[in-house]
Amino acid sequence: xxxxxxxxxxxxxxxLQKKYWKDVTVGNENISTASRxxxxxxxxxxxxxxxxxxxxxxxxxKNIFNx
Amino acid sequence: xxxxxxxxxxxxWFNFKGDPDExxxxxxxxxxEGLNIIIGDNNGGxxxxxxxxxxxxxxxxxxxxxxxVELYPAEGNELEILNKDTxxxxxxxxxxxxxxxxEFRKTRRNGESKKYILEKYIEGRKEATSSGKDKFHCxxxxxxxxxxxxxxxxxxxxxxxxxxxxxxxxxxxYMNFFLVEGEQIGLITxxxxxxxxxxINVINPTLHQYNKTFETVSSVKDSxxxxxxxxxxxxxxxNEEKTxxxxxxxxxxxxxxxxxxxxxxxxxxxxxxxxxxxxEYEQKARQSEAKIAQIVKYNTxxxxxxxxxxxxxxxxxxxxxxxxxxGFNISKLSDDILSVRTMDQVSLLMKDNITIRKGELDxxxxxxxxxMLQSLDKSQPNPxxxxxxxxxxxxxxxxxxxxxxSKNWIEKKLIPFFEEKDIDDRIxxxxxxxxxxxxxLNSMNDRKKSLNKSSISxxxxxxxxxxxQKKKASDTVKEFIDSHGELSEKQEDAVNIQTYHKAQxxxxxxxxxxxxxxxxxxxxxxxxxxLTKLIQGDAAKNPKLxxxxxxxxxxxxxxxxxxxxxxxxxxxxxxxxxxxxxxRFKKFLSRNDVAKHQEISVNLIEKSKDFxxxxxVKNKFGTIQSQAGGAQDSLTxxxxxxxxxxISKERNSLGYPFMADAPSxxxxxxxxxxxxxxxxxDDALNQTLLMTMDLFDSKENNDKNLNDLGLKVLNSLSKHxxxxxxxxxxxDNKKPEIGVEVKYxxx
Numbered sequence: 001x002x003x004x005x006x007x008x009x010x011x012x013x014x015x016l017q018k019k020y021w022k023d024v025t026v027g028n029e030n031i032s033t034a035s036r037x038x039x040x041x042x043x044x045x046x047x048x049x050x051x052x053x054x055x056x057x058x059x060x061x062k063n064i065f066n067x
Numbered sequence: 068x069x070x071x072x073x074x075x076x077x078x079x080w081f082n083f084k085g086d087p088d089e090x091x092x093x094x095x096x097x098x099x100e101g102l103n104i105i106i107g108d109n110n111g112g113x114x115x116x117x118x119x120x121x122x123x124x125x126x127x128x129x130x131x132x133x134x135x136v137e138l139y140p141a142e143g144n145e146l147e148i149l150n151k152d153t154x155x156x157x158x159x160x161x162x163x164x165x166x167x168x169x170e171f172r173k174t175r176r177n178g179e180s181k182k183y184i185l186e187k188y189i190e191g192r193k194e195a196t197s198s199g200k201d202k203f204h205c206x207x208x209x210x211x212x213x214x215x216x217x218x219x220x221x222x223x224x225x226x227x228x229x230x231x232x233x234x235x236x237x238x239x240x241y242m243n244f245f246l247v248e249g250e251q252i253g254l255i256t257x258x259x260x261x262x263x264x265x266x267i268n269v270i271n272p273t274l275h276q277y278n279k280t281f282e283t284v285s286s287v288k289d290s291x292x293x294x295x296x297x298x299x300x301x302x303x304x305x306n307e308e309k310t311x312x313x314x315x316x317x318x319x320x321x322x323x324x325x326x327x328x329x330x331x332x333x334x335x336x337x338x339x340x341x342x343x344x345x346x347e348y349e350q351k352a353r354q355s356e357a358k359i360a361q362i363v364k365y366n367t368x369x370x371x372x373x374x375x376x377x378x379x380x381x382x383x384x385x386x387x388x389x390x391x392x393x394g395f396n397i398s399k400l401s402d403d404i405l406s407v408r409t410m411d412q413v414s415l416l417m418k419d420n421i422t423i424r425k426g427e428l429d430x431x432x433x434x435x436x437x438x439m440l441q442s443l444d445k446s447q448p449n450p451x452x453x454x455x456x457x458x459x460x461x462x463x464x465x466x467x468x469x470x471x472x473s474k475n476w477i478e479k480k481l482i483p484f485f486e487e488k489d490i491d492d493r494i495x496x497x498x499x500x501x502x503x504x505x506x507x508l509n510s511m512n513d514r515k516k517s518l519n520k521s522s523i524s525x526x527x528x529x530x531x532x533x534x535x536q537k538k539k540a541s542d543t544v545k546e547f548i549d550s551h552g553e554l555s556e557k558q559e560d561a562v563n564i565q566t567y568h569k570a571q572x573x574x575x576x577x578x579x580x581x582x583x584x585x586x587x588x589x590x591x592x593x594x595x596x597x598l599t600k601l602i603q604g605d606a607a608k609n610p611k612l613x614x615x616x617x618x619x620x621x622x623x624x625x626x627x628x629x630x631x632x633x634x635x636x637x638x639x640x641x642x643x644x645x646x647x648x649x650x651r652f653k654k655f656l657s658r659n660d661v662a663k664h665q666e667i668s669v670n671l672i673e674k675s676k677d678f679x680x681x682x683x684v685k686n687k688f689g690t691i692q693s694q695a696g697g698a699q700d701s702l703t704x705x706x707x708x709x710x711x712x713x714i715s716k717e718r719n720s721l722g723y724p725f726m727a728d729a730p731s732x733x734x735x736x737x738x739x740x741x742x743x744x745x746x747x748x749d750d751a752l753n754q755t756l757l758m759t760m761d762l763f764d765s766k767e768n769n770d771k772n773l774n775d776l777g778l779k780v781l782n783s784l785s786k787h788x789x790x791x792x793x794x795x796x797x798x799d800n801k802k803p804e805i806g807v808e809v810k811y812x813x814x
Contacts, residue, residue: 002276003276003280006273006276006277006280010625010628013628015624015628016624016625016628019620019624020621020624041621044618044621044622045625048280048283048284048287048625049280054283054286054287057283057287058287058290061287061291061618062294065614065615065617065618066611066614067291067294067611067614067615067618
């Protein structure tokens with residue numbers, strides 16, 4: 001299973017959906033579109049699943065949450 | 068696609084002494100595409116052959132070093148692998164090599180096939196150590212891969228591609244599935260420790276992806292947690308500061324400010340009292356002050372009068388002294404006619420002065436009257452005669468009638484003026500005394516005396532002036548006393564003034580203190596406002612921490628979700644393995660009635676944040692039946708191994724060769740029978756290289772040294788063209804290093 005499939009699987013997770021992206025239509029998201037999503041939680045998820053290094057992931061996540 | 072190992076050549080590999088020789092078949096083993104059973108006695112070379120396959124695939128070999136049978140790298144353990152007899156007969160520094168050459172074929176579904184050769188050698192020379200013991204000095208390691216030309220059979224080296232070609236023979240991911248060592252390490256290394264995860268990764272790549280993301284999430288979560296902790300610490304430190312600010316505020320609002328307000332209240336109250344006192348005593352104090360000022364003025368005047376009196380006395384003394392200084396000597400004068408004259412004159416002058424003095428002392432007469440009285444003095448009016456004149460009402464000088472006014476004036480002024488009477492005046496007394504003295508002297512000597520008129524005149528002037536001042540001062544004092552009455556300072560006045568001024572001073576001090584306290588109150592109240600702002604500002608939620616916490620929540624939930632997914636995958640795999648291994652187990656024990664009611668259970672156990680499988684045989688009641696180390700246990704493990712092959716075959720179409728060493732050694736005889744029966748027709752296996760001693764018995768009398776099971780299996784294999792049975796036996800049991808004989812019982 002590719003990371004794209006994992007992304008779709010996670011986005012469909014009801015418990016997470018209710019908490020983190022309840023008002024968002026997540027139907028056709030892929031890692032590329034998710035990384036530009038307006039919802040920061042989806043952005044974080046996309047970053048966690050992309051091929052960047054851990055350092056880069058951490059940097060990008062910090063940027064999203066302005067940390 | 069299928070992989071077939073066609074041939075393996077061993078050079079000085081354990082008991083396989085010398086170089087391989089394809090023509091004679093020395094150290095060369097040729098395999099069929101199906102089931103290849105390699106039999107032999109102990110030390111025959113079965114495990115060595117398995118080690119040769121492992122060496123080609125992984126650089127590792129199984130060795131028994133220090134009674135520990137484990138996987139060891141070939142490099143560094145060369146003397147354990149290099150044929151001992153070969154090494155023994157090497158001369159010093161002679162180069163020798165040992166290793167393996169393996170030829171395999173990859174066949175595609177369309178029938179196309181391609182051959183490859185992998186060769187791996189270690190070269191070195193024999194060297195003597197200082198202790199005299201020989202050692203192997205490794206000089207070169209050779210790992211080469213070749214493509215075999217299908218037509219010309221020539222070799223084309225794939226430079227630097229040994230690993231790539233080797234991975235075609237058997238992918239490292241599947242190593243644990245297809246390269247199985249039974250006796251030494253245990254059959255199911257694939258289920259042990261981290262191998263289990265590797266195994267599942269092979270079967271279910273999702274796990275690998277999830278694991279990868281899971282690790283990332285965990286790592287990021289840890290980093291964010293550290294960030295949260297740092298922020299928390301920062302806020303806690305801020306909170307400590309805030310607590311201090313709150314303490315300061317509480318102290319100000321509950322202690323300092325109320326204290327100041329109380330002080331101000333007390334000051335205001337005392338100020339009212341002082342103001343009342345001031346109001347009460349202001350008038351009194353002013354009156355007392357005025358009174359005291361008048362007393363001072365009065366005293367000053369009194370003092371001035373005293374001074375004047377003293378001055379007058381001084382002038383009188385000076386007057387006498389002055390006379391004496393001027394040489395006024397009575398005895399001398401009496402002998403001196405001139406002096407007599409002078410004395411006579413002085414006598415007259417004294418008389419004049421007495422008159423003048425009388426005039427001066429006559430305070431009831433005005434200046435004109437005095438002048439008149441003084442002028443009359445020259446005519447020496449006698450008071451007795453004057454009284455007679457009044458009685459006669461006639462002037463004896465002009466014989467004119469004296470009118471009433473004149474009569475009254477003579478009676479009231481003139482007679483008293485010339486009457487000899489005791490007047491309390493020292494000057495007059497002195498003058499009279501002097502007059503008397505000069506009169507006596509004059510009468511005694513009948514001579515006139517004279518004095519310096521001018522000096523007497525000056526003294527006279529001085530006396531007049533002094534008297535004038537004295538009179539003025541006395542008049543002023545009299546006037547003052549008449550107008551104000553007798554004044555005296557009372558204690559009441561001092562109290563009034565003191566109380567008033569004390570109240571004034573206290574009021575001023577009070578207002579000063581009040582101002583200070585009001586200012587202090589203002590400062591403290593402002594500080595309270597400032598503190599409130601600071602405390603409220605800090606107390607407001609920290610947006611950064613909130614963002615970190617939100618992110619942490621997401622990461623925590625993702626972490627938990629991935630953990631659940633991982634567990635689901637493990638559980639799914641355990642279930643699948645349970646089904647597959649039970650199927651295998653039942654196949655292996657197809658003739659066993661008890662086994663029909665038994666099945667293999669694979670339980671997932673969480674251990675140190677990871678999972679392990681607990682594999683057992685349970686009966687129809689669910690009771691665990693396995694006994695560690697027993698035949699049942701071995702069969703269970705074997706079932707799991709074959710179940711893994713089944714599952715991998717489902718997942719992957721690649722047909723790797725299955726290479727197992729002594730997988731069935733611990734099975735019971737009936738189990739072995741079932742096992743070999745099953746093995747001969749197992750559709751999960753592609754090519755099988757099975758090393759076993761289960762079928763061999765050197766004591767058997769038949770020419771092949773096969774036991775009953777061996778004969779049965781051989782018989783069974785004879786029905787399958789693609790199978791073989793190969794015997795590996797040492798040439799000399801006493802000296803196994805002499806060499807191994809390869810004999811094909813079925814080719």
